[in-house]
Amino acid sequence: xxxxxxxxxxxxxxxxxxxxxxxxxxxxxxxxxxxxxxxxxxxxxxxxxxxxxxxxxxxxxxxxxxxxxxxxxxxxxxxx
Amino acid sequence: xxxxxxxxxxxxxxxxxxxxxxxxxxxxxxxxxxxxxxxxxxxxxxxxxxxxxxxxxxxxxxxxxxxxxxxxxxxxxxxxxxxxxxxxxxxxxxxxxxxxxxxxxxxxxxxxxxxxxxxxxxxxxxxxxxxxxxxxxxxxxxxxxxxxxxxxxxxxxxxxxxxxxxxxxxxxxxxxxxxxxxxxxxxxxxxxxxxxxxxxxxxxxxxxxxxxxxxxxxxxxxxxxxxxxxxxxxxxxxxxxxxxxxxxxxxxxxxxxxxxxxxxxxxxxxxxxxxxxxxxxxxxxxxxxxxxxxxxxxxxxxxxxxxxxxxxxxxxxxxxxxxxxxxxxxxxxxxxxxxxxxxxxxxxxxxxxxxxxxxxxxxxxxxxxxxxxxxxxxxxx
Numbered sequence: 001x002x003x004x005x006x007x008x009x010x011x012x013x014x015x016x017x018x019x020x021x022x023x024x025x026x027x028x029x030x031x032x033x034x035x036x037x038x039x040x041x042x043x044x045x046x047x048x049x050x051x052x053x054x055x056x057x058x059x060x061x062x063x064x065x066x067x068x069x070x071x072x073x074x075x076x077x078x079x080x
Numbered sequence: 081x082x083x084x085x086x087x088x089x090x091x092x093x094x095x096x097x098x099x100x101x102x103x104x105x106x107x108x109x110x111x112x113x114x115x116x117x118x119x120x121x122x123x124x125x126x127x128x129x130x131x132x133x134x135x136x137x138x139x140x141x142x143x144x145x146x147x148x149x150x151x152x153x154x155x156x157x158x159x160x161x162x163x164x165x166x167x168x169x170x171x172x173x174x175x176x177x178x179x180x181x182x183x184x185x186x187x188x189x190x191x192x193x194x195x196x197x198x199x200x201x202x203x204x205x206x207x208x209x210x211x212x213x214x215x216x217x218x219x220x221x222x223x224x225x226x227x228x229x230x231x232x233x234x235x236x237x238x239x240x241x242x243x244x245x246x247x248x249x250x251x252x253x254x255x256x257x258x259x260x261x262x263x264x265x266x267x268x269x270x271x272x273x274x275x276x277x278x279x280x281x282x283x284x285x286x287x288x289x290x291x292x293x294x295x296x297x298x299x300x301x302x303x304x305x306x307x308x309x310x311x312x313x314x315x316x317x318x319x320x321x322x323x324x325x326x327x328x329x330x331x332x333x334x335x336x337x338x339x340x341x342x343x344x345x346x347x348x349x350x351x352x353x354x355x356x357x358x359x360x361x362x363x364x365x366x367x368x369x370x371x372x373x374x375x376x377x378x379x380x381x382x383x384x385x386x387x388x389x390x391x392x393x394x395x396x397x398x399x400x401x402x403x404x405x406x407x408x409x410x411x412x413x414x415x416x417x418x419x420x421x422x423x424x425x426x427x428x429x430x431x432x433x434x435x436x437x438x439x440x441x442x443x444x445x446x447x448x449x450x451x452x453x454x455x456x457x458x459x460x461x
Contacts (some may be wrong), residue, residue, distance in 0.1 A: 014460060029258075031257075031258045031259055031260075031261045031262075032257050032258065032259075034259070037259070037260060038217050038260040038314050038318070039453075039454065039457045041260075041261075041314075042318065042393075042395050043457070043458065045393070046393065046395075049393075055391075058182065058183070058312075058315040058316070058318075058319045059182075059183060059308060059309070059312065059315070061312060061314070061315035062261070062308075062309050062310070062311045062312050062315075063255075063258050063261045063262075063311045064311075066261075067258070067261070
């Protein structure tokens with residue numbers, strides 16, 4: 001499973017159960033669409049840290065890094 | 081998990097207790113009645129090193145680990161009767177010093193941390209607004225770039241240390257479309273043009289801790305005073321809250337320890353119907369409840385400290401700790417008053433003051449209800 005697909009699965013399982021993974025475009029703004037809220041980002045970070053065995057610092061929690069699935073995937077690959 | 085304390089940690093806590101008993105309790109009843117901040121207590125704590133406990137020595141801090149900080153706060157809560165002073169110190173440390181340490185540039189750390197550690201600069205943060213409390217990230221204050229400055233507009237409410245602060249970490253919206261991720265944080269000095277504070281607010285408890293409104297009327301903040309990148313404000317706030325929910329409430333742990341000891345002493349001395357009141361189950365059960373709350377509070381708080389010491393995030397654990405400690409402290413205050421009967425209701429004994437001070441703990445740093453929402457959300461609900 002590709003990183004983006006893993007993220008899509010988590011987001012649709014845990015954060016927005018009404019969404020289908022296929023509805024999530026890689027470049028859709030997860031912030032402006034309200035898919036990730038302030039609690040959701042904490043859960044997403046905890047998931048990423050555990051699943052990919054890496055550490056995301058608080059300073060990295062800026063829109064450039066988690067606004068879209070593409071940005072998230074890029075952040076993860078940079079850290080692996 | 082290993083919560084065992086070193087001899088140094090135990091001795092340090094004892095020295096904090098002795099210091100607080102000797103230096104911080106003079107005139108507390110009058111200060112509380114008049115709603116006055118204890119500048120003397122603030123300076124004495126700074127000289128002892130309290131305000132700089134978690135800060136590296138290169139910035140004039142004591143560079144203590146989190147468990148030692150927590151023990152010091154516990155010692156203060158046990159021995160210092162001026163809860164407002166302790167609240168002001170905690171706000172200063174966890175909502176101003178620590179974010180600057182964790183998110184600041186070297187220049188920001190060099191400029192502000194030594195003064196904050198020495199108590200020469202008083203800090204705090206300004207998040208809550210007249211229309212955004214529990215829904216913290218719905219704040220309306222804005223920050224717009226203009227040349228080499230940001231222009232801040234808005235009003236902040238219930239700002240701890242607001243009336244006495246030299247600097248405040250102000251949260252404002254820099255990109256409305258991005259919601260919580262469009263919030264940024266600024267180090268605002270009290271002398272910046274357009275910054276002003278309202279009168280201190282009169283409160284039910286924590287009366288010696290100045291709280292007020294802050295007005296940002298086209299407040300000019302130099303670009304170099306933005307803390308972290310644009311959009312990192314929510315992460316700064318969440319990080320602060322984790323620290324505050326862990327360390328501030330260590331003072332409550334200390335206070336509950338003091339109350340328990342006082343209640344046991346009183347239940348042994350006070351006689352009614354020919355025997356000590358502690359021999360009646362209606363009293364001894366209350367004291368047992370107080371002991372259970374104290375021990376469980378200690379365990380969850382030390383667990384959070386251990387997690388943070390390991391560099392782990394602890395959002396659910398700190399929410400549980402905050403919720404349990406704040407609710408337990410109120411319950412212990414009520415039990416302590418009931419055990420002391422009429423004497424407990426009198427101002428002279430200080431227990432009624434503890435109760436008034438304790439209520440705020442269920443509201444600040446996120447209400448009990450918000451902590452339950454956080455916990456439930458982590459459980460997938």
